[in-house]
Amino acid sequence: MSVNKQNNEHYEDKFSKLYKNRKQQCKVPESLQQNLFNNTTAQPWHHAIGSFFKYSAVLATCAVAAIVFGIQFFQHERSTINYVDIEIHSLASEATTTIAGAHRVKYDNAFNEYINTLELRSFDDQKIARVIEDNEDGIKLFTCNDEVIQITKALLKNIQTSPTLHIQPHIGDMMAMNMDDKGRILQLDTSTDIKECPALAD
Amino acid sequence: MLSILLKQLDNVFTGASDSRNTNEKASVTRHEKIVEHLYKKYADDIFHFALTLTDYATAQDLSHKLWLKLLEHPEKFKQQKNFKAYMFSSVRNSIFDEYKRSNKLSDLTTVNNTEINNDGPIYGEKHPPVHASDLDNKCIADEFNDALTQLPFYQREAFCLQQEGFTVNDISSITNTPPETIKTRLRYAKQRLQHLLEGYHVGE
Numbered sequence: 001m002s003v004n005k006q007n008n009e010h011y012e013d014k015f016s017k018l019y020k021n022r023k024q025q026c027k028v029p030e031s032l033q034q035n036l037f038n039n040t041t042a043q044p045w046h047h048a049i050g051s052f053f054k055y056s057a058v059l060a061t062c063a064v065a066a067i068v069f070g071i072q073f074f075q076h077e078r079s080t081i082n083y084v085d086i087e088i089h090s091l092a093s094e095a096t097t098t099i100a101g102a103h104r105v106k107y108d109n110a111f112n113e114y115i116n117t118l119e120l121r122s123f124d125d126q127k128i129a130r131v132i133e134d135n136e137d138g139i140k141l142f143t144c145n146d147e148v149i150q151i152t153k154a155l156l157k158n159i160q161t162s163p164t165l166h167i168q169p170h171i172g173d174m175m176a177m178n179m180d181d182k183g184r185i186l187q188l189d190t191s192t193d194i195k196e197c198p199a200l201a202d
Numbered sequence: 203m204l205s206i207l208l209k210q211l212d213n214v215f216t217g218a219s220d221s222r223n224t225n226e227k228a229s230v231t232r233h234e235k236i237v238e239h240l241y242k243k244y245a246d247d248i249f250h251f252a253l254t255l256t257d258y259a260t261a262q263d264l265s266h267k268l269w270l271k272l273l274e275h276p277e278k279f280k281q282q283k284n285f286k287a288y289m290f291s292s293v294r295n296s297i298f299d300e301y302k303r304s305n306k307l308s309d310l311t312t313v314n315n316t317e318i319n320n321d322g323p324i325y326g327e328k329h330p331p332v333h334a335s336d337l338d339n340k341c342i343a344d345e346f347n348d349a350l351t352q353l354p355f356y357q358r359e360a361f362c363l364q365q366e367g368f369t370v371n372d373i374s375s376i377t378n379t380p381p382e383t384i385k386t387r388l389r390y391a392k393q394r395l396q397h398l399l400e401g402y403h404v405g406e
Contacts, residue, residue: 027246
């Protein structure tokens with residue numbers, strides 16, 4: 001029994017050595033390993049396609065965004081430019097920028113004194129408008145009737161000293177302009193009455 | 203919206219944005235390094251096992267495909283507790299698929315039936331293993347190799363797996379065969395090898 005066991009152990013040991021020797025002689029070719037890791041370092045084709053679509057998608061998104069911005073900008077430009085009439089309200093003494101086709105409404109000193117002393121005013125006309133520009137030339141308002149009314153800085157400063165202008169207008173504010181029979185602004189006040197002028201609603 | 207787009211563009215074109223991509227790349231590199239480490243550790247074992255059961259070209263092809271699969275789909279291998287056993291099992295399955303494709307699976311079954319139905323190994327009778335002729339041509343040409351190639355397919359497989367350090371239960375699990383059958387195969391394989399290698403000494 002012990003002889004058999006010894007014999008078996010001898011053979012187990014022998015097989016193990018022979019097997020290891022055999023393995024030593026049969027190794028994976030180096031080229032296979034190089035091929036394996038070089039191939040995967042280079043981007044697999046489906047990854048390449050994936051990244052191509054990813055970049056294409058980003059570019060397509062940018063193109064669509066550019067078109068949307070373009071349309072919005074164009075519409076915005078149209079909304080401010082597409083007016084039927086333009087009026088420039090200024091003091092009689094000041095020189096204003098010449099704008100082709102613009103109607104001029106001059107305010108003399110006597111008129112200013114008149115509106116400043118007037119306690120009870122009666123208005124012949126009212127225009128609802130939105131402030132669309134505020135720069136060195138003054139403020140520009142766009143009315144419900146597609147008119148652009150420009151009030152010069154000098155005039156604005158002048159009438160701000162009187163109760164005719166209750167607040168400092170900002171771009172986007174809705175204003176109610178109360179005018180006399182000659183189209184001169186007697187009072188400028190904020191307005192929330194958008195219903196009367198849906199075209200100017202946000 | 204514009205700022206988001208600009209940020210995206212910046213990420214795409216400068217590459218700085220691609221923190222996710224950078225992470226992915228880092229992950230891929232890390233994964234490659236792990237695979238490379240595993241490759242150095244097990245590639246020869248797996249290739250040798252495949253070569254013992256099939257021809258040289260098929261062994262190269264199947265073991266290479268297996269490593270490639272590991273590189274491309276790491277998620278399939280992450281859940282394996284015993285990596286080596288899993289790889290041996292996978293390459294074995296690939297060999298069987300290959301045999302099925304070339305309609306040579308019946309050869310293995312015949313050998314296996316012979317083995318099971320006989321009371322013991324048939325000394326002196328040569329069992330030509332499937333594709334075994336390549337073994338002596340490509341790698342080695344010694345007496346042990348010759349003896350190994352004479353073993354029936356399933357005995358050779360069991361013997362090889364045991365030499366790789368797997369227990370009977372491991373082999374049973376890898377080959378999906380009852381442990382008793384594995385023990386029988388191992389006993390027959392060793393008896394046959396003893397018979398064939400009588401008088402042969404290591405290092406001869």
